[in-house]
Amino acid sequence: MTPTSVAIIGAGTMGAGIAQWFAQQMLPTVLCDTNEVQLAKALVNIHASWDKLVEKEKLTACQVSQMKSLLETKPIASVSPKMSLVIEAIIEDLAIKKSVFASLDQQFAPTTVFATNTSSFPIALLATSVSPERQKKLLGLHFFNPATLLKLVEVIAGPVTDPSLAQNLYTWFEQNGKEPALCADTPGFIVNRVARSFYGEALRIVSGDDEAQFKEVDRLMREVGEFKMGPFELMDLIGVDINYAVTSSVWEALEKSPRLTPHPLQKKLVDEKRFGKKTKRGFYVYP
Amino acid sequence: MSIREWILDLSVGTKQDKEAFLTLHVDKNVVMDLTCFDPQDFYARFPQLKGVCATLLSENKRCEAHFRENELEGLALLQAAGWTPVVTNMLVTGFVVPRTIATIVNEAFYSWEEKVATQGDIDRAMCFGVNYPRGPFAWAKGKEKIIVLLLQTLQERTGDRRYQPAKSLLALNA
Known part of the structure; x- marks a missing residue:
């Protein structure tokens, strides 16, 4: 399967980033959202980002002009049923995702491939909302934020996904500048599972709620470990609440493995609404 | 007072190997790699241990290091061996x-x-x-x-x- 036209459902940060990346591959791309304000905002931001790339001489004005003409925003109902790939990138809510997939299944041609950008729900579970035929054409394509810069796409085949579909998309992404990773339909896929230790171990190294210790761990991870950011500053950036929710969900799904047990200090911060940068206080205090 | 000789031990070994090495060198100043062990425990039992470091999993010649005495000499020893020590007071098992x-x-x-x-x-x-x-x-x-x-x-x-x-x-x- 080679994507020839793409519709992205959901114009939040991830959806907009994914749409921008596909348009940059010179593919006809449609970005959809039920929230018209959000949709308009996403388009303005993408155009502004492209204009900046022209200023920085990373793209030419001619390339950007083409990309702009290839990227459209529309209500979902107005999208052509003949799109080759539809990617769902809406809120992480199982019931809403299932209902969107059920409705997309009615709208699009039987040949259209469906993908979800979910980071937490099993592909097998989402596939139950579409017809048995479509289930063979439904898979996970998990992008990372910012989708235009981070090269990884986790390509996740569900139990009934046509294996050649996942393999073909893997190859296509590789040929188009991404670094895909093929993975099984398991909790957290690859990154959200393996990365848990980066945070979990840091929380076990410190002896309590002590900013000086957080700073020291972060400094050592950067200066010695060559990580771009330390675990505490990164949790504050991602959102301590979000990080805790992912940890809890992977831990639950993997039969409460002791390796992935959420840490009481992280729970304490969540209970105190110390979510990180967005609330001006997490492991650190922000002005 | 005689000047004590310095020894840098960056070997891979079991806890018993490390203990035996320190026991053999009670009259020296030792800086030792303790990547796999608890540095506080070793400090408590071996006064000749002046500094500890963690080099064994490093891929970039940078390592965590701590010196309880003679930091300048300890740093020079690691630097002479091609390491860039990053000094820390965060002493935990396994660094x-x-x-x-x-x-x-x-x-x-x-x-x-x-x-x-x-x-x-x-x-x-x-x-x-x-x-x-x-x-x-x-x-x-x-x-x-x-x-x-x-x-x-x-x-x-x-x-x-x-x-x-x-x-x-x-x-x-x-």
């Missing part, structure tokens, strides 16, 4: 970076055992999805024995099953 790397590697081995993905795809995902400087399997290559020893030390000291090494990692260590 900060090695124990974090060991647990990331362990989870990657569990994931591989459970057929989540190939080793190559797991390495690729961690490098390109979250910008890790190396993939877990690239990190572990040739260092499996050290990682297992570190995880076993952590398990022994904490009694926490989170440090139980993956079977496939143990098999590489056999």
Whole structure:
């Protein structure tokens, strides 16, 4: 399967980033959202980002002009049923995702491939909302934020996904500048599972709620470990609440493995609404 | 008063090997790699131990180091051996970076055992999805024995099953 036209459902940060990346591959791309304000905002931001790339001489004005003409925003109902790939990138809510997939299944041609950008729900579970035929054409394509810069796409085949579909998309992404990773339909896929230790171990190294210790761990991870950011500053950036929710969900799904047990200090911060940068206080205090 | 000779020990060894080495050199000043052990425990028992460091999982010649005495001499010793020590007072079993790397590697081995993905795809995902400087399997290559020893030390000291090494990692260590 080679994507020839793409519709992205959901114009939040991830959806907009994914749409921008596909348009940059010179593919006809449609970005959809039920929230018209959000949709308009996403388009303005993408155009502004492209204009900046022209200023920085990373793209030419001619390339950007083409990309702009290839990227459209529309209500979902107005999208052509003949799109080759539809990617769902809406809120992480199982019931809403299932209902969107059920409705997309009615709208699009039987040949259209469906993908979800979910980071937490099993592909097998989402596939139950579409017809048995479509289930063979439904898979996970998990992008990372910012989708235009981070090269990884986790390509996740569900139990009934046509294996050649996942393999073909893997190859296509590789040929188009991404670094895909093929993975099984398991909790957290690859990154959200393996990365848990980066945070979990840091929380076990410190002896309590002590900013000086957080700073020291972060400094050592950067200066010695060559990580771009330390675990505490990164949790504050991602959102301590979000990080805790992912940890809890992977831990639950993997039969409460002791390796992935959420840490009481992280729970304490969540209970105190110390979510990180967005609330001006997490492991650190922000002005 | 005579000037004591300095010794730098960066060898891979068991806890008993390290203890035996220190017992043999009671009349020296020793700076020792204790990547897989508890530096506080060694400091408490061996006064000749003047400094500790963690070099064994490092890929960039940078290492955590701590000196309880004679910091300048200890630093010079490590620098002369080609290391860039980063001094810290955070003295924990397995140090900060090695124990974090060991647990990331362990989870990657569990994931591989459970057929989540190939080793190559797991390495690729961690490098390109979250910008890790190396993939877990690239990190572990040739260092499996050290990682297992570190995880076993952590398990022994904490009694926490989170440090139980993956079977496939143990098999590489056999």
